Amino acid sequence: KAGxxxxxxxxIKTRGQQVTLSCSPISGHRSVSWYQQTPGQGLQFLFEYxxxxxxxxxxxxxxxxxxxxxxxxxxxxxxxxxxxxxALYLCASSQSNTEAFFGQGTRLTVV
Amino acid sequence: AQSVTQLDSQVPVFEEAPxxxxxxxxxxxxxxLFWYVQYPNQGLQLLxxxxxxxxxxxxxxxxxxxxxxxxxxFHLRKPSVHISDTAEYFCAVSSKRxxxxxxxxxxxxxxxxxxx
Numbered sequence: 001k002a003g004x005x006x007x008x009x010x011x012i013k014t015r016g017q018q019v020t021l022s023c024s025p026i027s028g029h030r031s032v033s034w035y036q037q038t039p040g041q042g043l044q045f046l047f048e049y050x051x052x053x054x055x056x057x058x059x060x061x062x063x064x065x066x067x068x069x070x071x072x073x074x075x076x077x078x079x080x081x082x083x084x085x086x087a088l089y090l091c092a093s094s095q096s097n098t099e100a101f102f103g104q105g106t107r108l109t110v111v
Numbered sequence: 112a113q114s115v116t117q118l119d120s121q122v123p124v125f126e127e128a129p130x131x132x133x134x135x136x137x138x139x140x141x142x143x144l145f146w147y148v149q150y151p152n153q154g155l156q157l158l159x160x161x162x163x164x165x166x167x168x169x170x171x172x173x174x175x176x177x178x179x180x181x182x183x184x185f186h187l188r189k190p191s192v193h194i195s196d197t198a199e200y201f202c203a204v205s206s207k208r209x210x211x212x213x214x215x216x217x218x219x220x221x222x223x224x225x226x227x
Contacts, residue, residue, distance in 0.1 A: 004154075031211045033212070033214075033215070042217060042219045042220065043201065043215075043217040043220075045214045045215065045216075048211065048212075048214065050211050056213055056214050058214070090154055094211065094212045096212070097143075097205070097209055097210060097211055097213070098162055098212070099160065099212070100157075100212050101157070102147075102154035102155040102156070104153060104154045105153075105154050107152075
């Protein structure tokens with residue numbers, strides 16, 4: 001069974017641009033969550049999607065948005081990029097409330 | 112809301128020595144508890160989890176953790192570490208409520224470095 005796939009693995013963007021990250025969950029998993037990991041703030045929850053609906057949202061500005069498609073694949077978008085958005089973005093998929101499986105992450109660098 | 116405190120940011124230890132990584136949590140509701148490991152430039156891998164029942168939980172790679180409700184702790188232990196255990200370890204909690212996992216609250220991580 002394939003794991004959680006995140007694309008791309010690495011991205012370099014310029015301040016002010018926007019970016020879209022993609023996450024394909026494990027087959028059969030309908031819940032996808034996103035986290036931002038930085039040295040300063042650690043692992044912070046962005047949002048959770050289940051069956052195309054946002055179920056939970058973390059404390060991030062409106063520049064951060066996401067969506068989930070009918071095949072459970074998810075994308076997150078960050079608009080008007082800032083230097084502080086440089087981070088490892090992790091996607092996790094789950095099929096129950098007792099376990100989450102993480103992808104390898106997308107390393108975003110904003111210059 | 113929940114919060115997690117990992118008491119040590121760095122733990123150096125020699126190979127084949129025992130190790131304990133400490134984790135305390137705070138929550139007003141019942142929680143599930145997790146330990147994840149992260150190798151450089153990788154995602155998070157689940158080591159073990161406590162859902163209910165026996166307070167001693169065994170995980171992968173020889174790790175185990177003990178849930179102590181009165182002390183709100185979930186410390187991770189390994190009796191004999193290897194060089195390959197060098198990584199960052201994260202303790203996390205989630206609320207038992209809800210049909211989905213919801214939000215995981217993570218500690219700041221403990222960097223375990225195993226020296227030969």
